[in-house]
Amino acid sequence: MLDQLATVRYIRKGEHFLRVGKVARNAAFVLSGQFKYSFIGEDGNEKIVKFSFTDDFLTNCISFNNNKPSYLNITALEDAVILRFNIGKLQPLYDLHLSILHVNIRLYEEIMQQQSEHQYILSLKSPLERYRFLLRHRPAIIQKISLTNISRYLFTSREALSRARLMVAEEFSNQNTCG
Template identity: 80%
Template sequence: MSLPSYYQRLITKYPQVSVAEWHLLDQLATVRHIKKGEHFLRVGKVARYAAFILSGHFKYNFTGDDGSEKILKFGFMDDFLTNCQSFNNNKPSYLNITALEDSVILRFNINNVRPLYDLHSSILHVNLQVYQHIMEEQEEHQYILSLKSPLERYRFLMRHRPAIIQKISLTNIARYLFTSREALSRARIMVTKKLGAAHQYVKQ
């Protein structure tokens, strides 16, 4: 039996996993449809599941001490959804993972997948690769927040994370950059004006 077409993207992203191994994982997976605003994981719940995003995108968010929403990261198509800290420590999650639009995911019970690690080193390697990517994203977000102004933070996203600029609303980008929507809007206007002036200069 052939795999569903969406596995082709995952095979390309994780070439170390054989087709036979993807068949094994497929037996443990279920396709789930998640509506905009619905939680994949809710604050206070222990993470039991992980998933690949087949379509749509998600935010990892929590409420700060000041009552405002903060976003730590976004998940896009083919990204991996989970809260490693909650699962590994068997502790309630301090954040939500929430759909930003109607989305489709390929969901796994993590405890059902873990026995495969000892038998299939390539699947374990993907797990380690996902962990490394999560750590790199956390470090990058800390670096972004260390930049002094909304303008600098927005410029960083333009240069290094254009998908966020293209796919995420200004309100949610502001929550990710830990700034106000108004400050971010001013920063975007400044960047747009400078880009327009530079473009005009090149034309001349």
């Protein structure tokens, strides 16, 4: 049944799944690739609030639930393949198939947890503390995402992030030579 509602879609690097100003009507599962959720801040610089990887869920729940234009772009960071479906067509199935509703609730919980984590990261005072948090809790971001995009996610400059990385590398080097 779900396969009748979903379509496989190929998205090129730099292509938008959702643009600022458009109302979210679709959601997707990432079959392969990486995405960023971003906006342009008052300072004119791009800010990234979330990354999505293979097996993650793509959508802007706020835009869909409130039927309002998105304040975020969702953009492919590399060529990607997604399984896209219209959210509105899925909702009537919740009454018929509680398992679909349970999956939806779990996805919302995961989205809320990721938002809460990002707010916590931004509450950390220094780029060094933010970078250390990523190393401990979200190593996939460090491994897969460019330094420029990590700095945009941490709401810091690329230079400050480079200094933080250097400090962590020096600490690691000192630990290995001392012990």
